Amino acid sequence: MKKYYYSIIKFPLFVSTSLFILALLFFISALLSYSRLGLSLQETVIYTILFILLVILVASWILNLIGTHSKITPRWMAKYAKWMLTFVYYNLAMFLSFITFRKKQTIQESFINFNNEIVLSQxxxxxxxxxxxxxxxxxxxxxxxxxxxxxxxxxxxxxxxxxxxxxxxxxxxxxxxxxxxxxxxxxxxxxxxxxxxxxxxxxxxxxxxxxxxxxxxxxxxxxxxxxxxxxxxxxxxxxxxxxxxxxxx
Ligand code: SF4
CATH class of the missing domain: 3.40.50 (Rossmann fold)
Known part of the structure:
Protein backbone atom coordinates (compact mmCIF):
# COMPACT_ATOMS: atom_id res chain seq x y z
CA MET A 1 0.00 0.00 0.00
CA LYS A 2 2.86 2.35 0.96
CA LYS A 3 4.63 1.50 -2.32
CA TYR A 4 1.44 2.26 -4.30
CA TYR A 5 1.05 5.59 -2.49
CA TYR A 6 4.62 6.63 -3.38
CA SER A 7 4.02 5.50 -6.93
CA ILE A 8 0.99 7.82 -7.19
CA ILE A 9 2.68 10.77 -5.51
CA LYS A 10 5.72 10.94 -7.85
CA PHE A 11 3.86 12.31 -10.86
CA PRO A 12 2.04 15.14 -8.99
CA LEU A 13 5.30 15.93 -7.22
CA PHE A 14 7.11 16.33 -10.54
CA VAL A 15 4.33 18.47 -12.02
CA SER A 16 4.13 20.69 -8.91
CA THR A 17 7.93 21.12 -8.87
CA SER A 18 7.92 22.05 -12.58
CA LEU A 19 5.22 24.66 -11.99
CA PHE A 20 7.13 26.04 -9.00
CA ILE A 21 10.31 26.36 -11.12
CA LEU A 22 8.36 28.08 -13.93
CA ALA A 23 6.83 30.54 -11.45
CA LEU A 24 10.23 31.21 -9.89
CA LEU A 25 11.82 31.86 -13.30
CA PHE A 26 8.96 34.19 -14.20
CA PHE A 27 9.21 36.28 -11.04
CA ILE A 28 13.03 36.47 -11.11
CA SER A 29 12.99 37.53 -14.76
CA ALA A 30 10.22 40.13 -14.21
CA LEU A 31 11.98 41.51 -11.12
CA LEU A 32 15.33 41.79 -12.92
CA SER A 33 13.76 43.58 -15.89
CA TYR A 34 11.88 45.94 -13.57
CA SER A 35 14.91 46.77 -11.39
CA ARG A 36 17.07 47.60 -14.45
CA LEU A 37 15.10 50.32 -16.24
CA GLY A 38 11.51 49.65 -15.31
CA LEU A 39 9.21 47.80 -17.71
CA SER A 40 8.62 49.11 -21.23
CA LEU A 41 5.12 48.85 -22.70
CA GLN A 42 6.17 45.82 -24.76
CA GLU A 43 7.64 44.08 -21.69
CA THR A 44 4.55 44.86 -19.65
CA VAL A 45 2.36 43.20 -22.30
CA ILE A 46 4.64 40.11 -22.48
CA TYR A 47 4.86 39.72 -18.70
CA THR A 48 1.11 40.17 -18.34
CA ILE A 49 0.45 37.40 -20.91
CA LEU A 50 3.01 35.13 -19.24
CA PHE A 51 1.47 35.80 -15.84
CA ILE A 52 -2.02 34.91 -17.15
CA LEU A 53 -0.63 31.68 -18.65
CA LEU A 54 1.04 30.84 -15.35
CA VAL A 55 -2.19 31.40 -13.44
CA ILE A 56 -4.08 29.17 -15.94
CA LEU A 57 -1.42 26.45 -15.58
CA VAL A 58 -1.55 26.49 -11.77
CA ALA A 59 -5.37 26.71 -11.62
CA SER A 60 -5.81 23.82 -14.08
CA TRP A 61 -3.36 21.72 -12.09
CA ILE A 62 -5.31 22.39 -8.88
CA LEU A 63 -8.44 21.33 -10.79
CA ASN A 64 -6.77 18.00 -11.63
CA LEU A 65 -5.72 17.50 -8.00
CA ILE A 66 -9.32 18.13 -6.92
CA GLY A 67 -10.39 15.61 -9.60
CA THR A 68 -8.61 12.79 -7.76
CA HIS A 69 -11.17 13.12 -4.94
CA SER A 70 -14.30 14.80 -6.30
CA LYS A 71 -16.27 14.67 -9.50
CA ILE A 72 -15.54 17.68 -11.72
CA THR A 73 -18.62 19.39 -13.17
CA PRO A 74 -19.62 20.63 -15.69
CA ARG A 75 -18.48 18.02 -18.21
CA TRP A 76 -16.52 20.45 -20.39
CA MET A 77 -14.40 21.37 -17.40
CA ALA A 78 -13.61 17.71 -16.70
CA LYS A 79 -12.62 17.29 -20.38
CA TYR A 80 -10.46 20.40 -20.22
CA ALA A 81 -8.72 19.13 -17.06
CA LYS A 82 -8.10 15.77 -18.76
CA TRP A 83 -6.65 17.46 -21.85
CA MET A 84 -4.31 19.53 -19.70
CA LEU A 85 -3.26 16.42 -17.76
CA THR A 86 -2.60 14.42 -20.93
CA PHE A 87 -0.87 16.99 -23.09
CA VAL A 88 0.60 19.58 -20.73
CA TYR A 89 1.32 18.15 -17.28
CA TYR A 90 2.46 14.77 -18.60
CA ASN A 91 5.05 16.51 -20.80
CA LEU A 92 6.11 18.82 -17.97
CA ALA A 93 6.72 15.83 -15.67
CA MET A 94 8.54 13.91 -18.40
CA PHE A 95 10.78 16.91 -19.13
CA LEU A 96 11.69 17.28 -15.46
CA SER A 97 12.36 13.55 -15.17
CA PHE A 98 14.59 13.76 -18.27
CA ILE A 99 16.75 16.60 -16.96
CA THR A 100 17.01 14.98 -13.51
CA PHE A 101 17.98 11.60 -15.04
CA ARG A 102 14.96 9.76 -13.62
CA LYS A 103 13.68 6.59 -15.19
CA LYS A 104 10.95 7.32 -17.73
CA GLN A 105 9.09 4.18 -16.69
CA THR A 106 8.76 5.34 -13.06
CA ILE A 107 6.99 8.56 -14.10
CA GLN A 108 4.82 6.70 -16.61
CA GLU A 109 3.76 4.28 -13.87
CA SER A 110 2.98 7.16 -11.54
CA PHE A 111 1.06 8.98 -14.31
CA ILE A 112 -1.12 5.89 -14.85
CA ASN A 113 -1.78 5.51 -11.11
CA PHE A 114 -2.61 9.21 -10.80
CA ASN A 115 -4.91 8.99 -13.83
CA ASN A 116 -6.56 5.90 -12.28
CA GLU A 117 -7.45 7.92 -9.17
CA ILE A 118 -9.10 10.56 -11.38
CA VAL A 119 -10.96 7.93 -13.46
CA LEU A 120 -12.28 6.26 -10.28
CA SER A 121 -13.57 9.49 -8.77
CA GLN A 122 -15.07 10.77 -12.06
S1 SF4 B 1 -7.58 -21.75 -24.57
FE1 SF4 B 1 -7.74 -19.80 -23.53
S2 SF4 B 1 -6.79 -20.13 -21.52
FE2 SF4 B 1 -6.13 -21.80 -22.86
S3 SF4 B 1 -4.18 -21.11 -23.69
FE3 SF4 B 1 -5.77 -20.56 -25.17
S4 SF4 B 1 -6.34 -18.48 -24.63
FE4 SF4 B 1 -5.19 -19.31 -22.87
Whole structure:
Protein backbone atom coordinates (compact mmCIF):
# COMPACT_ATOMS: atom_id res chain seq x y z
CA MET A 1 0.00 0.00 0.00
CA LYS A 2 2.86 2.35 0.96
CA LYS A 3 4.63 1.50 -2.32
CA TYR A 4 1.44 2.26 -4.30
CA TYR A 5 1.05 5.59 -2.49
CA TYR A 6 4.62 6.63 -3.38
CA SER A 7 4.02 5.50 -6.93
CA ILE A 8 0.99 7.82 -7.19
CA ILE A 9 2.68 10.77 -5.51
CA LYS A 10 5.72 10.94 -7.85
CA PHE A 11 3.86 12.31 -10.86
CA PRO A 12 2.04 15.14 -8.99
CA LEU A 13 5.30 15.93 -7.22
CA PHE A 14 7.11 16.33 -10.54
CA VAL A 15 4.33 18.47 -12.02
CA SER A 16 4.13 20.69 -8.91
CA THR A 17 7.93 21.12 -8.87
CA SER A 18 7.92 22.05 -12.58
CA LEU A 19 5.22 24.66 -11.99
CA PHE A 20 7.13 26.04 -9.00
CA ILE A 21 10.31 26.36 -11.12
CA LEU A 22 8.36 28.08 -13.93
CA ALA A 23 6.83 30.54 -11.45
CA LEU A 24 10.23 31.21 -9.89
CA LEU A 25 11.82 31.86 -13.30
CA PHE A 26 8.96 34.19 -14.20
CA PHE A 27 9.21 36.28 -11.04
CA ILE A 28 13.03 36.47 -11.11
CA SER A 29 12.99 37.53 -14.76
CA ALA A 30 10.22 40.13 -14.21
CA LEU A 31 11.98 41.51 -11.12
CA LEU A 32 15.33 41.79 -12.92
CA SER A 33 13.76 43.58 -15.89
CA TYR A 34 11.88 45.94 -13.57
CA SER A 35 14.91 46.77 -11.39
CA ARG A 36 17.07 47.60 -14.45
CA LEU A 37 15.10 50.32 -16.24
CA GLY A 38 11.51 49.65 -15.31
CA LEU A 39 9.21 47.80 -17.71
CA SER A 40 8.62 49.11 -21.23
CA LEU A 41 5.12 48.85 -22.70
CA GLN A 42 6.17 45.82 -24.76
CA GLU A 43 7.64 44.08 -21.69
CA THR A 44 4.55 44.86 -19.65
CA VAL A 45 2.36 43.20 -22.30
CA ILE A 46 4.64 40.11 -22.48
CA TYR A 47 4.86 39.72 -18.70
CA THR A 48 1.11 40.17 -18.34
CA ILE A 49 0.45 37.40 -20.91
CA LEU A 50 3.01 35.13 -19.24
CA PHE A 51 1.47 35.80 -15.84
CA ILE A 52 -2.02 34.91 -17.15
CA LEU A 53 -0.63 31.68 -18.65
CA LEU A 54 1.04 30.84 -15.35
CA VAL A 55 -2.19 31.40 -13.44
CA ILE A 56 -4.08 29.17 -15.94
CA LEU A 57 -1.42 26.45 -15.58
CA VAL A 58 -1.55 26.49 -11.77
CA ALA A 59 -5.37 26.71 -11.62
CA SER A 60 -5.81 23.82 -14.08
CA TRP A 61 -3.36 21.72 -12.09
CA ILE A 62 -5.31 22.39 -8.88
CA LEU A 63 -8.44 21.33 -10.79
CA ASN A 64 -6.77 18.00 -11.63
CA LEU A 65 -5.72 17.50 -8.00
CA ILE A 66 -9.32 18.13 -6.92
CA GLY A 67 -10.39 15.61 -9.60
CA THR A 68 -8.61 12.79 -7.76
CA HIS A 69 -11.17 13.12 -4.94
CA SER A 70 -14.30 14.80 -6.30
CA LYS A 71 -16.27 14.67 -9.50
CA ILE A 72 -15.54 17.68 -11.72
CA THR A 73 -18.62 19.39 -13.17
CA PRO A 74 -19.62 20.63 -15.69
CA ARG A 75 -18.48 18.02 -18.21
CA TRP A 76 -16.52 20.45 -20.39
CA MET A 77 -14.40 21.37 -17.40
CA ALA A 78 -13.61 17.71 -16.70
CA LYS A 79 -12.62 17.29 -20.38
CA TYR A 80 -10.46 20.40 -20.22
CA ALA A 81 -8.72 19.13 -17.06
CA LYS A 82 -8.10 15.77 -18.76
CA TRP A 83 -6.65 17.46 -21.85
CA MET A 84 -4.31 19.53 -19.70
CA LEU A 85 -3.26 16.42 -17.76
CA THR A 86 -2.60 14.42 -20.93
CA PHE A 87 -0.87 16.99 -23.09
CA VAL A 88 0.60 19.58 -20.73
CA TYR A 89 1.32 18.15 -17.28
CA TYR A 90 2.46 14.77 -18.60
CA ASN A 91 5.05 16.51 -20.80
CA LEU A 92 6.11 18.82 -17.97
CA ALA A 93 6.72 15.83 -15.67
CA MET A 94 8.54 13.91 -18.40
CA PHE A 95 10.78 16.91 -19.13
CA LEU A 96 11.69 17.28 -15.46
CA SER A 97 12.36 13.55 -15.17
CA PHE A 98 14.59 13.76 -18.27
CA ILE A 99 16.75 16.60 -16.96
CA THR A 100 17.01 14.98 -13.51
CA PHE A 101 17.98 11.60 -15.04
CA ARG A 102 14.96 9.76 -13.62
CA LYS A 103 13.68 6.59 -15.19
CA LYS A 104 10.95 7.32 -17.73
CA GLN A 105 9.09 4.18 -16.69
CA THR A 106 8.76 5.34 -13.06
CA ILE A 107 6.99 8.56 -14.10
CA GLN A 108 4.82 6.70 -16.61
CA GLU A 109 3.76 4.28 -13.87
CA SER A 110 2.98 7.16 -11.54
CA PHE A 111 1.06 8.98 -14.31
CA ILE A 112 -1.12 5.89 -14.85
CA ASN A 113 -1.78 5.51 -11.11
CA PHE A 114 -2.61 9.21 -10.80
CA ASN A 115 -4.91 8.99 -13.83
CA ASN A 116 -6.56 5.90 -12.28
CA GLU A 117 -7.45 7.92 -9.17
CA ILE A 118 -9.10 10.56 -11.38
CA VAL A 119 -10.96 7.93 -13.46
CA LEU A 120 -12.28 6.26 -10.28
CA SER A 121 -13.57 9.49 -8.77
CA GLN A 122 -15.07 10.77 -12.06
CA UNK A 123 -16.79 7.53 -13.14
CA UNK A 124 -19.19 6.28 -10.51
CA UNK A 125 -22.38 4.31 -11.03
CA UNK A 126 -21.31 2.83 -14.37
CA UNK A 127 -23.31 -0.21 -15.52
CA UNK A 128 -21.06 -3.22 -16.05
CA UNK A 129 -22.25 -3.65 -19.61
CA UNK A 130 -20.79 -0.22 -20.40
CA UNK A 131 -17.31 -1.19 -19.22
CA UNK A 132 -14.84 -2.44 -21.82
CA UNK A 133 -12.02 -4.67 -20.64
CA UNK A 134 -9.23 -4.42 -23.19
CA UNK A 135 -6.30 -6.81 -22.86
CA UNK A 136 -3.19 -7.38 -24.99
CA UNK A 137 -2.63 -10.40 -27.21
CA UNK A 138 0.69 -11.16 -25.46
CA UNK A 139 -1.29 -12.52 -22.48
CA UNK A 140 -2.19 -15.56 -24.57
CA UNK A 141 -0.08 -18.71 -24.33
CA UNK A 142 2.25 -18.98 -27.36
CA UNK A 143 1.17 -22.60 -27.81
CA UNK A 144 -2.53 -21.83 -27.97
CA UNK A 145 -4.06 -22.22 -31.43
CA UNK A 146 -7.39 -20.55 -30.61
CA UNK A 147 -8.06 -17.15 -32.22
CA UNK A 148 -9.03 -14.99 -29.27
CA UNK A 149 -8.55 -11.72 -31.16
CA UNK A 150 -11.70 -12.46 -33.17
CA UNK A 151 -13.64 -13.10 -29.96
CA UNK A 152 -12.52 -13.85 -26.43
CA UNK A 153 -15.39 -16.37 -26.31
CA UNK A 154 -13.24 -18.65 -28.51
CA UNK A 155 -10.98 -19.25 -25.48
CA UNK A 156 -11.46 -22.80 -24.20
CA UNK A 157 -10.48 -21.87 -20.63
CA UNK A 158 -7.79 -24.53 -20.45
CA UNK A 159 -5.99 -22.63 -17.67
CA UNK A 160 -2.70 -22.16 -19.51
CA UNK A 161 -2.90 -18.37 -19.55
CA UNK A 162 -4.81 -15.43 -18.05
CA UNK A 163 -7.16 -15.08 -21.05
CA UNK A 164 -9.34 -17.83 -19.56
CA UNK A 165 -9.53 -15.96 -16.22
CA UNK A 166 -10.44 -12.74 -18.04
CA UNK A 167 -13.16 -14.47 -20.04
CA UNK A 168 -14.59 -15.93 -16.81
CA UNK A 169 -14.49 -12.55 -15.09
CA UNK A 170 -16.17 -10.81 -18.04
CA UNK A 171 -19.00 -13.39 -17.94
CA UNK A 172 -19.34 -13.12 -14.16
CA UNK A 173 -19.56 -9.29 -14.10
CA UNK A 174 -21.24 -8.84 -17.47
CA UNK A 175 -18.52 -6.57 -18.84
CA UNK A 176 -17.39 -6.60 -22.47
CA UNK A 177 -13.91 -8.02 -22.97
CA UNK A 178 -11.69 -7.95 -26.03
CA UNK A 179 -8.15 -8.90 -26.98
CA UNK A 180 -6.17 -6.42 -29.09
CA UNK A 181 -3.01 -7.09 -31.07
CA UNK A 182 -2.01 -3.43 -31.21
CA UNK A 183 -3.03 0.21 -31.09
CA UNK A 184 -5.04 0.21 -34.33
CA UNK A 185 -7.20 -2.76 -33.34
CA UNK A 186 -7.62 -1.33 -29.82
CA UNK A 187 -8.83 1.94 -31.36
CA UNK A 188 -11.30 0.05 -33.59
CA UNK A 189 -12.66 -1.96 -30.64
CA UNK A 190 -13.17 1.26 -28.66
CA UNK A 191 -14.87 2.98 -31.62
CA UNK A 192 -17.16 -0.03 -32.17
CA UNK A 193 -18.22 -0.30 -28.53
CA UNK A 194 -18.11 3.34 -27.33
CA UNK A 195 -17.79 2.29 -23.67
CA UNK A 196 -18.33 4.59 -20.70
CA UNK A 197 -15.15 3.32 -19.08
CA UNK A 198 -12.22 1.28 -20.39
CA UNK A 199 -10.17 -0.98 -18.15
CA UNK A 200 -6.99 -1.53 -20.16
CA UNK A 201 -4.19 -3.98 -19.50
CA UNK A 202 -0.76 -3.34 -21.07
CA UNK A 203 2.91 -2.65 -20.40
CA UNK A 204 4.12 0.78 -19.24
CA UNK A 205 4.78 2.20 -22.70
CA UNK A 206 1.63 0.88 -24.41
CA UNK A 207 -0.59 1.79 -21.49
CA UNK A 208 0.74 5.36 -21.32
CA UNK A 209 0.37 5.78 -25.10
CA UNK A 210 -3.12 4.24 -24.99
CA UNK A 211 -4.35 6.38 -22.11
CA UNK A 212 -3.06 9.53 -23.85
CA UNK A 213 -4.35 8.46 -27.25
CA UNK A 214 -7.85 7.76 -25.90
CA UNK A 215 -7.84 10.79 -23.58
CA UNK A 216 -11.53 11.50 -24.33
CA UNK A 217 -12.42 8.18 -22.63
CA UNK A 218 -11.87 7.38 -18.96
CA UNK A 219 -9.19 4.66 -19.13
CA UNK A 220 -8.26 2.79 -15.97
CA UNK A 221 -4.85 1.20 -16.51
CA UNK A 222 -3.59 -2.11 -15.14
CA UNK A 223 0.03 -3.08 -15.79
CA UNK A 224 0.82 -6.55 -17.01
CA UNK A 225 3.82 -8.51 -15.75
CA UNK A 226 6.51 -9.74 -18.11
CA UNK A 227 8.19 -12.77 -16.52
CA UNK A 228 9.39 -14.03 -19.92
CA UNK A 229 10.39 -10.65 -21.36
CA UNK A 230 8.42 -8.07 -23.33
CA UNK A 231 5.42 -9.05 -25.48
CA UNK A 232 5.66 -12.77 -24.72
CA UNK A 233 3.33 -14.77 -22.47
CA UNK A 234 2.75 -11.88 -20.10
CA UNK A 235 0.50 -12.17 -17.06
CA UNK A 236 -1.83 -9.86 -15.16
CA UNK A 237 -3.21 -9.64 -11.65
CA UNK A 238 -6.89 -10.60 -11.99
CA UNK A 239 -7.63 -9.10 -8.56
CA UNK A 240 -6.41 -5.67 -9.77
CA UNK A 241 -8.89 -5.80 -12.68
CA UNK A 242 -11.69 -7.00 -10.39
CA UNK A 243 -10.92 -4.17 -7.96
CA UNK A 244 -11.41 -1.59 -10.74
CA UNK A 245 -14.63 -3.17 -12.06
CA UNK A 246 -16.17 -3.28 -8.57
CA UNK A 247 -15.17 0.35 -7.87
CA UNK A 248 -17.07 1.71 -10.88
CA UNK A 249 -20.45 0.58 -9.58
S1 SF4 B 1 -6.79 -20.13 -21.52
FE1 SF4 B 1 -7.74 -19.80 -23.53
S2 SF4 B 1 -6.34 -18.48 -24.63
FE2 SF4 B 1 -5.19 -19.31 -22.87
S3 SF4 B 1 -4.18 -21.11 -23.69
FE3 SF4 B 1 -6.13 -21.80 -22.86
S4 SF4 B 1 -7.58 -21.75 -24.57
FE4 SF4 B 1 -5.77 -20.56 -25.17
Missing amino acids: SKGIKHKNILLLVPHCLQSSECKVRVTTSIDNCESCGNCNIGDIKKMAEEFGVKAAVATGGSLARKIVDDNIPEVIVAVACHRDLTDGVRDAWRFPVYGVFNKRPKGPCFETTVSISNIEFAIRKFQ
